[in-house]
Amino acid sequence: NNKPIIEDKKYMKILQQNTLNRPTSTIKSFKSEKSSIYSNNYSNTSFTTKNNNSTSRFPTGNRRIDRFINETKTDMEVTFLGTASCIPSITRGVSSTLLRLDGDMFIFDCGEGTQLQIQKISSKLSTISKIFITHTHGDHFFGLPGLLCFLGQAVQMSQTPQVIDIYGPVGIRDYIRASMSMTYSRVAAPHRIHELADIPYLHGYRQEDTSFGGQPTVKTRYDPTYGEIDKGSTIYPNEDGTYTLFEDFKSIMKAAPLRHTIPCVGYVYTEKPKLGQLKVNEIKEIVARNKESLQKKYNDVNKVLRDLKALGQDDSYTFPDGTIVKGCDIVTKPIRGRKVVILGDTCNSDMIVPIAMNADLLVHEATNAYFDDSKFSNYNYLERDTRNHGHSTPQMAGSFANKINAKRLLLTHFSNRYLGDESDYSMKVMWKIEDMARETCPSLSEPNSIVAAWDMLQLPVQSTKTKIKRKNNINSDNVLVDLKQYSDSKKLNRHNVYISQYNENDFEDVKDDDEPLTN
Numbered sequence: 001n002n003k004p005i006i007e008d009k010k011y012m013k014i015l016q017q018n019t020l021n022r023p024t025s026t027i028k029s030f031k032s033e034k035s036s037i038y039s040n041n042y043s044n045t046s047f048t049t050k051n052n053n054s055t056s057r058f059p060t061g062n063r064r065i066d067r068f069i070n071e072t073k074t075d076m077e078v079t080f081l082g083t084a085s086c087i088p089s090i091t092r093g094v095s096s097t098l099l100r101l102d103g104d105m106f107i108f109d110c111g112e113g114t115q116l117q118i119q120k121i122s123s124k125l126s127t128i129s130k131i132f133i134t135h136t137h138g139d140h141f142f143g144l145p146g147l148l149c150f151l152g153q154a155v156q157m158s159q160t161p162q163v164i165d166i167y168g169p170v171g172i173r174d175y176i177r178a179s180m181s182m183t184y185s186r187v188a189a190p191h192r193i194h195e196l197a198d199i200p201y202l203h204g205y206r207q208e209d210t211s212f213g214g215q216p217t218v219k220t221r222y223d224p225t226y227g228e229i230d231k232g233s234t235i236y237p238n239e240d241g242t243y244t245l246f247e248d249f250k251s252i253m254k255a256a257p258l259r260h261t262i263p264c265v266g267y268v269y270t271e272k273p274k275l276g277q278l279k280v281n282e283i284k285e286i287v288a289r290n291k292e293s294l295q296k297k298y299n300d301v302n303k304v305l306r307d308l309k310a311l312g313q314d315d316s317y318t319f320p321d322g323t324i325v326k327g328c329d330i331v332t333k334p335i336r337g338r339k340v341v342i343l344g345d346t347c348n349s350d351m352i353v354p355i356a357m358n359a360d361l362l363v364h365e366a367t368n369a370y371f372d373d374s375k376f377s378n379y380n381y382l383e384r385d386t387r388n389h390g391h392s393t394p395q396m397a398g399s400f401a402n403k404i405n406a407k408r409l410l411l412t413h414f415s416n417r418y419l420g421d422e423s424d425y426s427m428k429v430m431w432k433i434e435d436m437a438r439e440t441c442p443s444l445s446e447p448n449s450i451v452a453a454w455d456m457l458q459l460p461v462q463s464t465k466t467k468i469k470r471k472n473n474i475n476s477d478n479v480l481v482d483l484k485q486y487s488d489s490k491k492l493n494r495h496n497v498y499i500s501q502y503n504e505n506d507f508e509d510v511k512d513d514d515e516p517l518t519n
Contacts, residue, residue, distance in 0.1 A: 058447075060427045068448060068459060075102040076271075076338060076461040078361065080453045081117035083412045083420060085345075085367050085391075086139050088113055092420035093455055094139040095413055097342055097363060099269065107131045107147075108267060108342045108363075114143035115150040120456055125154050126162060132245075132255075133168030134344025135264035136175070141168075145179035145188075152189035152227060163229055164191040167245055167255075169199050169263050173232065174218045180226035188227030196243050196255060197234050199263035202348065203390055242355055251337075256352035261390040264344045266352045268359075271337030278309045282330045286323050293320035338461050341406070345413065347387040349400055361461050362406040365413035366452070367391035369433050398437035401444065409437060409444055410459070411452045420454045430454070 059066045077100045082093030094111030098121065105128045107114070118125065128151060133141055144166075151164070166172065173193040180188050222231050235243050243255040243265070250272055255265040287294065287304065294301045297320075308317055311327030318324050341359040343349060345367075349356075356362070368386045370393070376382040383393050392400075394411060401409040411433065418433070419426040430452035437450050444450050451459070 058427070058431060060424050061422050064422050064427060064454075065457075071448075071460055072462065074460040074462060076100065076340075077458055078340070078363070078410070078461060079121060079458040080410075080412060080455060081107075081114055082111050083414060083453050083455055084139075085365070085413045085415055087416060089416050089419075091426070091455075092414065092416070093117055094143075096143065097412070099340060099342070103127060104129050106269070109134055109140040109344070110142075110144040110147055111139045112142045112146075115147045117455065118147065118150075125151055128164060129162060131164060131166045132267050132342075133166070133172055134258075134266065135169060135260060135262055136171050137262065137345065140344065141172070141175070144176065145183070145185065148176070148180070148188040148191060148227060149185050152187045155189060156187070162190075164189055165194060165246075166191055167194045167235075168196065169265065170195045170197055174220045177220035177223070177226070177228065178218055180228075181220070181223060185226055190227055190229050192228065192230050193232040194245070195232070195234050196265060197236050199265060200241075200257050201263050202257060202259035202351075203261050240354065241351055254355050256355060258344055258346035258352065259348035259390065260345045264346065266341065266343035266346065266349060266356075268352065268355045269340045269342075271339070273337050274335045275309050276332035276334050278305060279330045279332070283308060283325060286319055286325065290319045290321055290323075335463060338463060340461060341404070345390055347390050347392055347396070353404055356404045359404055359406045361408045361410065362401050362404065363410045363412060364397040364400060365392050366394040366397045366411040366433060366437065367413055367415055369394050369418070369436055371432070394433045394436035395440045398439060398441035398444075398450070401437070401450075402441040406444070407449075409441065409450045411437060411450070414452070422454075
């Protein structure tokens with residue numbers, strides 16, 4: 001009943017493009033008419049179109065987040081604190097991405113203004129435990145000293161501070177130390193710095209090319225007065241050229257070099273496989289009648305639940321009274337862990353491919369896009385210029401997503417030509433950029449499988465849609481629980497249980513549509 005009445009057909013044609021399946025008219029035509037659109041105040045109006053008997057729409061204005069209204073909240077989310085390249089603007093901050101885990105937060109890159117953006121999120125700042133820098137260009141790095149000071153003050157006032165581990169290329173240690181000491185910043189949050197050594201420079205024509213300027217020459221010293229709690233570590237590459245930053249009972253973080261105008265890396269966060277849920281009702285009576293014998297064996301009868309939950313689908317367990325239970329009868333199938341790949345600036349990411357395969361979520365830059373009003377006569381010239389500057393186009397990002405079989409592609413690091421506001425015109429430009437990436441990644445055909453991000457966009461990282469079947473036995477000693485002691489089976493199933501030591505070859509994908517997935 002509140003639909004606008006539009007008599008002029010040319011305006012209707014423009015407004016109909018507020019959908020995923022838009023007519024092919026150029027962005028230039030939007031520029032000439034956008035003032036007319038705004039004057040009619042249609043920025044909050046939804047429009048639909050029919051395609052293959054289905055209806056799709058992308059809202060704009062303050063309802064643009066409704067595009068993701070059907071997405072399920074999970075215990076892992078990504079939030080874009082800044083999505084611009086080079087310099088911040090009134091609609092976009094420069095590069096910074098937040099990965100929110102269950103009880104932890106990681107920050108990837110820290111451009112100017114990150115300390116302002118971080119205040120807009122709802123999580124406790126004390127949960128920020130790690131910061132990862134992809135390279136030392138200012139739009140990815142200038143905000144770090146200010147963020148450390150802000151976190152130090154905020155946490156000291158209201159929360160218990162924790163040590164923040166900072167990872168990045170050689171040079172970040174001297175920069176942080178110099179910034180803190182030269183500004184007498186004694187309020188900085190406690191931190192330790194880990195440098196990735198021997199990151200190759202891949203953008204030159206010869207291996208020995210150092211045209212990027214060589215390593216930084218500033219030399220500093222360790223001084224705990226300014227928040228640095230110890231000297232940190234230097235991490236050297238593995239034999240395959242990748243870096244292993246840390247590994248704990250539930251995840252592993254790796255990095256690999258990217259091709260950019262200075263040494264640069266991308267990061268790969270991999271969640272370890274999660275064991276299936278224990279069907280407590282199936283073994284409750286068996287455990288009860290064996291309680292006395294199990295008490296002697298385990299000291300705590302509930303500890304038998306760990307061994308039972310660790311059973312593979314083809315494994316079995318024999319109780320003291322001779323009762324034999326099979327894993328397939330008492331434990332649901334394991335679920336493969338999620339993988340998140342967050343790249344820095346890049347025009348070629350081949351070195352990270354082996355550890356990035358089958359990513360559930362890929363964050364990739366898309367600095368420049370080709371439109372009809374471009375200064376370049378065709379797309380090939382624009383791509384060549386973009387590569388020369390060490391960056392990517394949407395088509396290059398889509399091609400890489402296709403190469404690693406990514407389940408979702410999120411585009412970021414846009415030129416300041418592409419505004420990040422919620423207006424009709426700006427959103428239509430970004431939808432066109434999504435379509436460009438989809439040209440080279442046909443597997444991501446769903447409406448929200450490729451997204452051009454805006455500042456403060458928050459999206460969940462969904463669980464992998466396939467369960468896994470363990471082919472080889474795994475010792476229960478390699479099964480770690482989120483709590484050292486558990487008093488009942490409900491608590492055991494409520495917490496994620498991970499397989500701490502595993503090999504990809506130990507598992508195979510299985511299809512089981514009848515059994516619900518859990519996070």
